[in-house]
Amino acid sequence: MGDSSADWAGISWTFLAEVRRRSPLVQCITNFVSMDLMANTLLAAGASPAMLHSLQELPDFTPNADALCVNVGTLTADWLPAMKLAAELAVRSGRPWVLDPVAAGASGFRLNACRALVGLKPTVIRGNGSEIIALANASVGSTKGVDSSHDSKDAVEAAKSLAQASEAIVAVSGAVDIITDGKRVVGASNGVPMMQNITATGCSVTALISAFVAVDPSRAFEATASALSIFGIAGEIGMEMAKGPASLRMHLIDSLYGLDQAAVLSFVKISSI
Ligand SMILES: Nc1ncnc2c1ncn2[C@@H]1O[C@H](COP(=O)(O)OP(=O)(O)O)[C@@H](O)[C@H]1O
Numbered sequence: 001m002g003d004s005s006a007d008w009a010g011i012s013w014t015f016l017a018e019v020r021r022r023s024p025l026v027q028c029i030t031n032f033v034s035m036d037l038m039a040n041t042l043l044a045a046g047a048s049p050a051m052l053h054s055l056q057e058l059p060d061f062t063p064n065a066d067a068l069c070v071n072v073g074t075l076t077a078d079w080l081p082a083m084k085l086a087a088e089l090a091v092r093s094g095r096p097w098v099l100d101p102v103a104a105g106a107s108g109f110r111l112n113a114c115r116a117l118v119g120l121k122p123t124v125i126r127g128n129g130s131e132i133i134a135l136a137n138a139s140v141g142s143t144k145g146v147d148s149s150h151d152s153k154d155a156v157e158a159a160k161s162l163a164q165a166s167e168a169i170v171a172v173s174g175a176v177d178i179i180t181d182g183k184r185v186v187g188a189s190n191g192v193p194m195m196q197n198i199t200a201t202g203c204s205v206t207a208l209i210s211a212f213v214a215v216d217p218s219r220a221f222e223a224t225a226s227a228l229s230i231f232g233i234a235g236e237i238g239m240e241m242a243k244g245p246a247s248l249r250m251h252l253i254d255s256l257y258g259l260d261q262a263a264v265l266s267f268v269k270i271s272s273i
């Protein structure tokens with residue numbers, strides 16, 4: 001169970017304020033679809049994104065990044081060695097790293113790659129319901145490509161068992177975002193359904209989790225729940241001005257950039273499950 005007495009609103013604001021104050025450097029090895037929105041999400045939150053994935057420069061660069069985000073969205077065999085080396089370098093340097101197992105159940109190749117990455121000790125794994133179920137059960141199928149065919153609440157047990165097996169914090173996004181360390185489970189219910197109609201919102205919230213974990217790796221559970229809630233709040237405020245997915249994309253980024261303490265303290269919706 002989660003800690004029902006936690007001051008989640010205060011915790012979430014502290015993480016956002018720390019990201020703005022320290023501007024952590026977040027290395028992203030990500031898919032071609034998400035690079036732009038992910039970098040702009042990190043900048044709007046006050047972090048410093050770098051989309052570097054060349055195997056040759058990882059030994060110089062990765063140990064100096066404050067966090068690493070690895071996303072397998074447009075995976076091919078030639079990208080995998082860089083993802084693995086970057087994860088190893090992050091762990092060796094005591095830096096947190098976060099895995100987004102996009103479409104983990106879409107093929108055996110992708111599932112095996114994701115399982116190998118899980119073995120390299122990610123600090124956090126964030127996926128949608130179908131991705132977390134596929135990873136936890138090591139099963140191909142029951143997915144709709146990069147989109148989920150499961151409600152996040154269908155994946156609570158899968159998330160707990162994946163967290164226990166991997167020793168990572170596991171987050172399942174959806175109408176209610178589920179966050180677990182294998183024992184505690186909390187739900188973050190911010191956000192609007194139209195966020196699903198913008199490609200790379202999932203990838204971008206995973207990058208935001210990386211920035212939040214960067215400023216306090218010892219509180220990865222709290223950082224993950226806070227990042228999901230804050231991104232959802234930016235979506236809620238953005239939706240008040242949006243006419244559809246394209247303008248929501250713009251207003252979400254503007255709202256994340258402009259979020260103030262009063263809005264965070266009144267909008268955060270995180271509670272025990
Ligand atoms: N039905 C919903 N209501 C509110 N927010 C949602 C809903 N579905 C997804 N979100 C939010 O959209 C973002 C992307 O989540 P999701 O679509 O599950 O990821 P992915 O794009 O990886 O499948 C997350 O911040 C999540 O909280």
Ligand SMILES: Cc1ncsc1CCOP(=O)(O)O
Pocket residue numbers: 031033034073074102146198199200201202203204
């Ligand atoms: C459409 C698409 N195809 C391969 S990666 C990708 C982006 C997926 O982004 P998200 O998981 O955030 O929806």
Ligand SMILES: [Mg+2]
Pocket residue numbers: 102103127128146202203
């Ligand atoms: Mg995704």
